[in-house]
Amino acid sequence: MNREPGHPSRGSLDKPYWFYRAQRDFPDAMYFNGILSAFVASVEFDAPVDKGDLTGALSQWSRCQRRSGSFDEWYPFEGSYVATGFSLACVVLTLILAENDPAWRHWVSDEKTRVYSTVKRAVAALAKRSDVYCENQRAIAAAAVRAAAVLYGRQDWEGIAVGMQAELLAHQTPEGWFPEYGGFDVGYSSVLLDYLAISDWLQRDDEIRRAAEKLTRLLVNHVRPDGATGGPLYSRGTEYLLPFGLLYFARLGSASASTILERHTAGSRRVSLAAMDDRYFVEYGYSWALAVALGQGRIHVDPGQAWIDVTSEVISEPYVRVLDHGRWRTWLSPSHGAGFVSQHEEGFRVRDYGALVLLSNRVLTLQTPAVLLAEDRDGLESQLTAVSYRGAASPLRWGMVPFRVINYLIGMLRLPPAWLARAAKSAFVLGRGGRTDMHVTRQISWGDDAVAVVYRFPREAAAATIAIGGTHRLRHVPSAHFWANDRLPEGVGLYRIPKDGVASYTLSAAGVATDLEPVC
Numbered sequence: 453m454n455r456e457p458g459h460p461s462r463g464s465l466d467k468p469y470w471f472y473r474a475q476r477d478f479p480d481a482m483y484f485n486g487i488l489s490a491f492v493a494s495v496e497f498d499a500p501v502d503k504g505d506l507t508g509a510l511s512q513w514s515r516c517q518r519r520s521g522s523f524d525e526w527y528p529f530e531g532s533y534v535a536t537g538f539s540l541a542c543v544v545l546t547l548i549l550a551e552n553d554p555a556w557r558h559w560v561s562d563e564k565t566r567v568y569s570t571v572k573r574a575v576a577a578l579a580k581r582s583d584v585y586c587e588n589q590r591a592i593a594a595a596a597v598r599a600a601a602v603l604y605g606r607q608d609w610e611g612i613a614v615g616m617q618a619e620l621l622a623h624q625t626p627e628g629w630f631p632e633y634g635g636f637d638v639g640y641s642s643v644l645l646d647y648l649a650i651s652d653w654l655q656r657d658d659e660i661r662r663a664a665e666k667l668t669r670l671l672v673n674h675v676r677p678d679g680a681t682g683g684p685l686y687s688r689g690t691e692y693l694l695p696f697g698l699l700y701f702a703r704l705g706s707a708s709a710s711t712i713l714e715r716h717t718a719g720s721r722r723v724s725l726a727a728m729d730d731r732y733f734v735e736y737g738y739s740w741a742l743a744v745a746l747g748q749g750r751i752h753v754d755p756g757q758a759w760i761d762v763t764s765e766v767i768s769e770p771y772v773r774v775l776d777h778g779r780w781r782t783w784l785s786p787s788h789g790a791g792f793v794s795q796h797e798e799g800f801r802v803r804d805y806g807a808l809v810l811l812s813n814r815v816l817t818l819q820t821p822a823v824l825l826a827e828d829r830d831g832l833e834s835q836l837t838a839v840s841y842r843g844a845a846s847p848l849r850w851g852m853v854p855f856r857v858i859n860y861l862i863g864m865l866r867l868p869p870a871w872l873a874r875a876a877k878s879a880f881v882l883g884r885g886g887r888t889d890m891h892v893t894r895q896i897s898w899g900d901d902a903v904a905v906v907y908r909f910p911r912e913a914a915a916a917t918i919a920i921g922g923t924h925r926l927r928h929v930p931s932a933h934f935w936a937n938d939r940l941p942e943g944v945g946l947y948r949i950p951k952d953g954v955a956s957y958t959l960s961a962a963g964v965a966t967d968l969e970p971v972c
Contacts (some may be wrong), residue, residue: 464508485738522577534589540599635686782794788821803923
C-alpha cells in the first residue's frame with residue numbers, strides 16, 4: 453500500500469501501477485481486496501496502517517471506477533464482473549466491521565457517505581450481468597450486494613442479492629460442486645464457500661447452509677491425507693483452500709468442514725498464503741483476515757438450530773474419481789486425460805497429469821477428455837485425442853498494441869465490452885489450440901510400490917519428444933501457480949518416443965524411471 457502522506461495515489465495497493473508505473477497503464481481493482489486485510493491487520497496486529505491510509509484506499513477505489521459502474525482487472529475498459537464484485541465486497545465488509553468498532557465508528561460515518569455513489573453504481577453494474585463463466589463470481593457478487601444492502605439499509609438491493617443467490621444455488625450440481633468453466637475446482641470452491649459464509653453471516657439462510665454442507669461433503673473427499681488438494685485434475689488447476697468459509701461453517705456444526713480443516717492444516721503439502729505471489733497474496737488475504745475477525749469475535753456466528761443435514765447422492769460419473777488399488781488411494785480425472793494423483797499407504801505420493809508431445813514445431817497436450825476402454829482391479833486403459841497446446845501458453849507480444857487500441861476505442865465510444873471479454877478469455881484462458889487426428893492410448897497399472905504408465909502413439913509420433921512428469925495445465929489460470937519445493941521429482945524431463953510408438957515409465961517414491969532415450 454502507498455502510505456506516503458500527500459501522495460496523489462496514497463492508499464493504492466496496486467504497486468505495479470502506482471510505484472513501477474511503466475508495468476501497467478491502468479489500476480487493477482482486484483488489489484483493492486487488500487483494504488479488508490489492511491483494516492484487520494491494523495486493529496488486531498497494530499499494523500502501521502491508519503485511517504488516512506484507508507481513506508486514501510477508498511478514494512483510489514472510487515477513482516478507478518468506470519462510467520458503467522464496473523472496474524477493470526486485466527485490461528482497460530474491461531468491465532470485469534469479478535473485479536467489481538470482489539472489490540465491492542471487501543470495501544463494504546471493511547466498513548461493516550469498522551462500524552462495529554467504537555474507535556472507527558466516526559470514520560465510517562464519513563466514509564460510507566463519501567463512497568455511496570460508487571457503491572450504488574457498482575451494485576447496478578452487477579445487477580445487469582448474469583453471463584458468468586464461473587459460479588464463484590456469482591457468489592461474490594451476491595454477497596457484495598447483500599453487504600451493501602446491510603450497510604446502507606437498502607431493501608431493494610437485498611432483493612437483487614436474493615435473486616443472484618437463487619440463480620447461484622440453481623447451478624449447484626447433484627454431486628455438490630458449482631461449475632467453474634464447466635467443471636469442478638477445489639480452490640475456487642473454497643472461494644465460493646467463503647462468500648456463501650459471508651451471505652449467511654449477513655442474513656441467515658438455510659438454503660445457503662444446505663448448499664454449503666453439500667459442497668463440503670464433496671470437498672472432504674478431495675483433501676488428500678498429506679493435506680494437498682486440487683491440481684490439474686480439476687477444471688481450473690488450483691491447489692489452495694481458503695480458510696474463512698470452512699471455519700465459519702465448522703463453527704456452525706459442519707463435521708465435513710471441520711474434517712477438511714484438520715486434514716489440510718495438519719498436512720505437509722498444503723498451500724499457504726505465503727506460497728502465493730504478491731498479486732494473489734493481496735487478492736486472497738481477505739479470507740485470512742475474515743478468519744482472524746471470526747476468531748476475535750468481530751464476526752458473530754449464530755448456530756440457531758441443529759446443523760443442516762443433506763442427503764448424499766450417488767453419482768455414476770463423478771468429475772474426479774476416488775479409487776483404491778491395493779496399497780494406493782488414487783484421485784483420477786477422466787476429463788483431464790485420466791491424469792491422477794496416487795497416495796501410497798506408507799505416505800509418499802506419485803502424480804501424472806498427462807504428457808506434452810513436441811512434434812514438428814507443434815506442442816500437443818494429452819490432457820484431454822479420456823474415453824475409458826478397459827478397467828480392472830489393477831489398472832485401466834483409456835484413449836486420448838491430442839490437442840495443440842498454444843495460445844494460453846504464449847504471451848501476446850506484438851498483439852498488445854492493437855489490443856490496447858481496441859480497449860481504448862471501446863471505452864471512448866462506450867461500446868459493450870462483452871464480445872472482447874469473450875475473445876480474451878478464449879485466447880488467454882481457454883487457448884487457441886484445436887483438436888488433431890492423433891489418437892493415443894494410455895494404460896495405467898498400480899503395483900505394490902510403483903505405478904506403471906504406458907503410452908501407445910501412432911507412427912507419425914515416432915522420434916517426437918514426450919515431456920513427462922510435469923504439471924502443465926491445458927487451461928491457463930494465474931492463481932493455480934505457486935511456489936512448491938516438490939515440482940521436479942527425479943526423472944522428470946524430455947524423452948524420445950521410440951519407433952514402435954510405445955513410451956513407458958514407472959512412478960515411485962524414487963521419482964520417474966524409464967528406458968526412454970533422454971533429449972537434452
